[in-house]
Amino acid sequence: MDPKIVAFCCNWCSYAGADLAGVSRMQYPPNVRIIKVMCSGRVEPSFILRAFEVGIDGVLITGCHIGDCHYVSGNLRAEDRVKMAKELMKTLGLEEQRLRLEWISASEGEKFASVIKEFVEDLKSVGPNPLGKGEASCP
């Protein structure tokens, strides 16, 4: 089972951190697809649920470290929304490990790579998304 992950990266810290991982040629598994948003606070719980609904196995939300948010408090709001989404996931019978929130700065390419590695391993042990009916497995 090769899990498929969508990562929402904020423009200022974590998208730049993901770029830095590339620039430093840090290798991580090819299971993740990044969607750039301006702020982690832009991620609607509905995006998260949609991802699970269409069969994606894991959702990663990454933002600036607390206190560093380019928009002051967007990451705090992201934190609240992730909590809310986790509640909703329970009612749908989805394991909460499928949703992960991480703070990754523009200088933490290494952290980006290691988060992806870990998340892929975690999802492998959790198993495929039960809502997925198998149609969205990774190549």
Add this chain to the structure above:
Amino acid sequence: MQASKKVGAVIVVGGGISGIQASLDLADSGFKVYLLEKSPSIGGVMAQLDKTFPTGDCSICILSPKLVDVGTHPNIELITNADLTEVSGNAGDFRVKILKKPRYVDEEKCTGCGDCVSACPYINLPDEFDMALRSRGNIFIPFLQAVPRVVMVDREHCVKCGNCQVICDAGAIDLYQKPEEIEIHVGAIIVACGFDSFDPSGIKEYGYGRYKNVITALEYERLVCASGPTGGHLDRPSDKKTPNSIAFIQCVGSRDVNHNPYCSSVCCTYAVKEAIMTKEHDPAIDVNIFYMDMRTHGKGFEEYYNRAKEEYGVRFTRCRPSSVEEIDSRKMLIKYENEDGKLMGDEFDLVVLSVGLKPPKEVKELSEKLGIDLNRYGFCSTSEYSPVETSKQGIYVCGAFASPKDIPESVAQASGAASKASSLLSSERGTLVVEKSYPPEKDVVGEDPRVGVFICNCGVNIGGVVDIPEVVEYAKSLLNVAYVEEDTYTCSRDAQDRIKGAIEEHDLNRVVVASCTPRTHEPLFRSTIREAGLNPYLFEMANIRDQCSWVHLHEKAEATEKTKDLIKMIVAKARLLEPLERIFVEVTHSGLVIGGGIAGMTVALELANQGYEVHLIEKEKELGGNLRRLYYSLSGVSPREHVNKLIDAVTKNSKIHVYTGTNIVDVGGYVGNFIVKIDQDGDEKDLASGVIVIATGGVEYKPEEYLYSEDDRVLTQLELEEKLANNELNAKTIVMIQCVGSRNEERPYCSRVCCYDAIKNALKIKEKSPDANVYVLYRDIRTPGFTEDYYRKARDEGILFLRYDEKEKPEVTLDDGILKVLVVDRTLGREFLIKPDLLVLSAAVLSHPGNKELSEMLKVPLREDGFFLEAHVKLRPIDFSNDGIFLCGLAHSPKSIDETLSQASAAASRAVKILSKDRVEAEGAVISVDEILCRGCGRCEEVCEYNALELKEIEPGRLVAQVKKVLCKGCGTCSVACPSGAITLKHFTDKQIIAMIDAMAGIF
């Protein structure tokens, strides 16, 4: 008052990265620029490099957008293949004569199609760009991304067969073209003529020119480059086989009294880079760097060196090899003396000489024409306190011609030189410039989406991993995709023309580029599609390099599938893109500088000299910063005196408002309109400014080792200097220990100034008491550039340099009141016990402790070591990603006085680019409120940090949220908070994001 006779134009001599940066800065702040380049294309040496240190960025990829910018800038006139012949006049009003050598091609007519290049039957001339490692024809384009993209005929070898003339539809070829003399009128001159590589054939013992498998580092750079002669295959010249072992020899033509005594500054780090590149090509290749001192003193370089050793397994051998010989089967034998004094002979398949930098050969003549002085080595003569000023007023210098230096330093110095020219000519700003004009925007609303997808190979950076032809076929199958193109480099100038052509020809109304990261290249492509009449927001980028090919180097099939997904997702979004209205905001024409040290005061003066009001904020009670504690410099001028002069100038300047004993409490606003709340002794006050410059400086580390603060004979360099200045030195034997608190696990970086300070103070001690014994215990002596002379002088004067190993640090003990230092000198391989009267610690430079708080208020990033993280380490060393905020001096990283001053001038130049405008463009991707859906609950008003939303009663009893677009920063938090779905964040709408998720899952 004297009537102004100044001219609002500047000529920049030299089109390498320094000249390019100086030109762009000036042209963007209201001056007409003539960029003169002796060769057929701008780009300089940076265009020839494969990768850049320490990030491993593809060199041409990051340079190319700048080349395109210069080529299309309405206020830059490019004069290539031309030489300066005569200069007359004075500062503010020069007349410059230029001889434009014939290209034998009409630059106006040539389209750069290259048909003539393939029609030329004679392909046997050495290709200069590829270091003669491949051949070119008599008619050629210097390189793929050349600007201007115009062919050039090598008439010397041309037999005038006429094939090129026959094939050229444009009728551009004129084999009888004559040289042309041009005269231009400018107010200032910037000399950025770069450097020449040292030619190692004069060092007979290394065999360059005699042995095929001894090459220079620049040749090696072309050899590993994807667009180079071997297509990026590491083939050694003699037999085209991949070498199993490669040796790099450092200091070839540098630090050598028989050739060039100075240090070329960049070779250590470029060798580390080339070694890493080699290991990335094939980790099995054995790489050994033979060096004397490893001089990786720039920002992030020491960490890079550590990674080469620890992660990549590059070997480092300390010695200067005595000879290179070719033995059987073309093995190269390097003879050297190892650290134990044994004579060794190691075999390698390929030897790379890390050749130094020397002044370009034409500078002697050029300097005579310009009337500027050269220093003893033939570089431009400057002083420590005016690093960009030549001996002649109105003529400035930057880049390697001022002294050997790397790219970020060159870029900063180029901006610094631009600032000086801009100050001189500030009365003439805007007199000779034109606004860039664009065609009217096409109305695409209501049209079916027609998406054009441009997929970049990035040489082999992407194409070497991802199966691009397969991806192209796949992209063609996607809904609404009307056109797909594969490019070698989508960022090149000709690719921009192709994108514009394709928009026209295929009636495209959305454009997707799949290549590197939007963080560096989105502005270029947005501008390209705008030139073709499309709203810039009808563009999207798929990041298939930084976030795909580079991180999945060994999983080619998976990387190809991921690339397809990424393109599918971006196309799904692109289909839903809407044109957005661009917003312009007025600019407050004043600057705010944080930090009143040498950097901050220099910025303040330069802004004031250019006519802008400045608020200068200093935490301490007095201006001056660290330099108040420095009494000496190697050049002889006291830093303290310079600082006092600056303080005097700053306090007397009526445009500069100084706030000492002042803290920053809060920062609000945005580029052009910042509001900074300050607290001066309990009085709070708001200051308005258009830009903010961070010049917070650094502090000296308080050592916790070597009995510091336990014994008062143990001092830091700053404390020693104070003693020296007060004539309180009463010591016969002095030991200095280098790298105290630097280059260790806690602080991996090099503090850069400590070697300089130690040598400076050691020489001062010798000057004051010639009988004193001074020992410097060091790991590597780092005296880059011309400061190497002082290192040599120190040795000549009997100062003893003992090298200790990081793992075997000196031991300092107190034995019955006697201070004892025990050190193992690695060079002699023996132990020394010294009983010094004074022990001086060269303590690390630390980032300012206030940086953390400031970075949070300004929303700009910090590195883990507490220094600020700039927008791009190579090409934007002074900028942040956040518009309108700049940095300089020790806030950036530890650095010397002259470099700090260059950066400070550079920060002023970058700031003036904004301050000189009446309005700047603000982000157009902001929110909108659907008034019908809005219930007026006020949730959005609560979550918005910028007061961009406000409830208004639009009719009695009906509240609706209203947006102040200028204040909105486009984070989208409110759109998530809105319970009724009335708020849409443009360019990141729910529909667009859901479409991407669905596309990823294979659902349309």
